Structures are given as structure tokens and as C-alpha cells.
Amino acid sequence: MTTSLYAAILVIILIVLSAKVIGARRSAGASLNDGNDDKLKRRIRAHGNFVEYTPIFLLTLLITELQGLEGVYLNLFGSLFVIGRTLHAYGIVESETKNKNFLYRQSGMFCTFFCLGSLALILLIQFLLSD
Template sequence: MALLVTALYGSVLGLLFASLSLFVGLSRAGSGVHHGASKNGKEDTLFASRIRAQQNFAEYVPIALILLALLEFNGATSSTLHGLGIALVLFRVFHATKLWFPNEAPILLRMIGFLGTIAWIGFASTVNLLKAIAA
């Protein structure tokens, strides 16, 4: 069974992660900070927030994609999978936007991104758990 919907959203999220990683890498090269987020003992808070956006993405997205793949493998409808995929992409973009542009983006974006991602993981986990118990 091909997991085409998961492949679609995994690819979109992979491109987003690559862009986050590239920007952090270029920021490191430009600032001369090769480890952490400080230079000469002084932390760069903007740079630190960009690093956290990348790390946060790396922490939450893999489990979400595993859960999406399990839903797809176990027969969730295409519209359900696409709805979940779109929601996950939006939540991750909202979260990263506030961390990347802390002075311009409203804090509400970060909150929606974080709480939405946690709710998404909780929902997908519950649906998968119920499917497993019912089998």
C-alpha cells in the first residue's frame, strides 16, 4: 500500500524543515557562531529563537508523520488525511513564524502553532489507539 497522502505532507514538511535548517546554517556562517547561540558570552536572542524553531520542528513533526502514516495505512479517508495534513503544516508554519520574526508576528501565532500541534498529536494518537483496540 502506497502512503501517498503521508508522502505529500511529509515532503512539504521536509521542505519547510530544510528551509529552517538552511536559514539557521546561513545565520551561523554569517555570525561566526558555530555552536549554541552566543558569541563572546553574549546570547543572541533572535538567533536563539531561530534555532528553537528548527529544534521544535524536529521534535514534533516526526511523531506526527508516523501517526499520519498509521492513519493512512489503517484506512482513514482521503479527506480526513488531507485535512489533518493541511492543519499540521499550518500549525508548524504558525509556530515557526513567531519564532523567526519575534518582533513582527503576533504571539498568538506561536500559541496556535504549539497548541494546535499538541492537539493534533493527541487526536491522531487517540484515533490510532481506538482503531488498534477495536481490531
């Protein structure tokens, strides 16, 4: 199943984001909150945002796969989502702190919304065309 590949990749990204939060918590001495530390706040939000969007993406990708969406499209959406989530996390954690550049974050959200919106549309079409 194609979805399992993207689930594995996204879990690895989640582990990396989680490790970065843990490291920033240790540096800030904040085990339960953000310690009013900007670096930690950004890492928490990058992790949180990833966790907010990834499950629904994987669910919609899996459903479209089970309903017969061709592998080329599954790989297109899977790859684009991984790229988008990576760009978004990089934008929040690195790019914005250095030069107030929101391009990575905005590009990441565009990729995310494009994938989610496209998969939702495909699911609606599949439903409407089903017997």
C-alpha cells in the same frame, strides 16, 4: 500515499528552517553554539521544535493511513499540521521579536497538539475496535 505528500512538504520546511539557522550562524559568527545572539537562538529553537514534533506526527499519520483512515481526514490533519508548524516557526522567529505577540506561536502549538491528539485518539480507537 497521502503521508508522502506531507512528508515532502515538511522536509521542504525543514530545509528552509535549517538554511535560516545556517545564515544566522554565519551572521553571528557562531558555528557550534548560539553566540548569545537572540536571532540565532530563536532560529535554533524554531528548527529544534519543528524537528521534535514532525517525526511523531508523520509516523502517526502514516499508521492511521495504513489502517485505512479516509483521505479527507489525512489531508485535514496534514494541512493543519503544516499550517501549525509554519505559524509556530513564524511566531518564534518573527512575530515575537517585533511586538511580543505570541498568537502565532500559540496557534501553531494548538494546531500541532490538536493533530497529534486526534491521531493518537484515532489510533487508540482503531486498536480497541480491531480483532
